[in-house]
Amino acid sequence: MLQLGVIGTNWITQQFIEAAQQTHTFQLREVYSRTQEHAQNLINQVNGTDTLITTDLTKFFASPEFEVVYIASPNSLHFQYICQAIAANKQVIVEKPMVSTRAEFLQIQELLQNHPGIYVLEAARHIHEPEFATLKQQVQQLDRIDGATITYRKYSSRYDLVLTGQEPNIFSPKFSGGALYDLGVYLLYDAVCLFGQPLSAQYLPQMIATGVDGQGTIVLHYDHFDVTMLVGKISNSILPSEIYSGKKTLSFDDGGTVRKIWNNYNDWQFTGTDHNPMLAETEVFAQIIQQKDQTQFNQLWQIADQVNQLLTQIRLAAGIKFAADRSEA
Structure with a gap:
């Protein structure tokens, strides 16, 4: 199993960890949260054992305990966490939307070109x-x-x-x-x-x-x-x-x-059957990472690219402005 660190302690993180436990693809090793209490509550909910808690983000990304990070923070924080993860040579699974703007997406793409073997996977589970x-x-x-x-x-x-x-x-x-x-x-x-x-x-x-x-x-x-x-x-x-x-x-x-x-x-x-909707994506993502399946990653990245283009285009045309837009001005 791949060793997993997570950012975010809400219900969607719990659902991902439970799916990973069912598919035997990822093992929870470390949780980053701003509060010790929230991290411990998540660990208790998923029956985690020997799981570390970190409230220092720098220490979290420097940790040797995990090789894959799952990011389920508020949308605007995805970009900075992805950048830190790539710099630390961690594989990345990030909840949708991957990033807030087109410029952020293109920066991630450039970082990946400079870090061969690292993948950023958008969790469009369905x-x-x-x-x-x-x-x-x-x-x-x-x-x-x-x-x-x-x-x-x-x-x-x-x-x-x-x-x-x-x-x-x-x-x-x-x-x-x-x-x-x-x-x-x-x-x-x-x-x-x-x-x-x-x-x-x-x-x-x-x-x-x-x-x-x-x-x-x-x-x-x-x-x-x-x-x-x-x-x-x-x-x-x-x-x-x-x-x-x-x-x-x-x-x-x-x-x-x-x-x-x-x-x-x-x-x-x-x-279909009533099941955890994240089961399939845990298997797909684990396969890409373990087998270094660049072809399948490229296919998913192309779809993510097209979705990001559409998201940014129609949002801005509709007059919806984010704080992330101002940071790029």
Whole structure:
């Protein structure tokens, strides 16, 4: 197993560690947190043994206890942690979005060119799942694509804080928050993986009091069709997603975690299993790192590159500004 260090102690870190334990791919060795208490709580939740706690970031990256770091900090902090990890010759798995801006992405790309054998892997977990592979196979069997509507709207409990006048990280421009840079990343990965890079794109956001988007509509323009994507963190949607091909419609239940797929033309339907959605990505990432699989890494990096381009382009065109943008001015 690969030895793992983590940054971030919230539920998503716990889910990743539990997936790694199930797949026997990574062993938790060290936790960085600003507080000893939060780190210990995480270790207790995942039944960690002989796991170190570090509150000093410099000491954390200098530690010989782990070779791979999983980063699940607020979005705006990803870039600096990735840079420190690469400098320390650590392999990197980082929660989406990988970084906040286009310039940050290109700087990471340059760092990787100067550190051969180091990988930075964006944890777009859903595209690695077998259910998504089944969806992709069904799309490829369609005679043509006439369009699609993909939905991922899920109410965030943190929005309750916004309604009381607070600014939680996930809804803060200081931390590169908002619906597009959270759930919207899943939808853009869906589109790029299923249909390729669009010719053009736009985002119509519904802004909230903190200065970021609470929800909105993404429209991707392809050569002969459009893809409309509904994203949000201030409302819930129970709409299925649909891909159109003449009289045929291919449907699936969730733009972020595909579990059911069905169609209207031959009574075919598919139901996946209820499991930790990070299982597949832990296996894929471990394989890339252990086998030094540059080909598979390059494929994932190309998709991440396209998603980052789209994210930055449509965000800035929609007038959504982050603190990270000012730091580059």
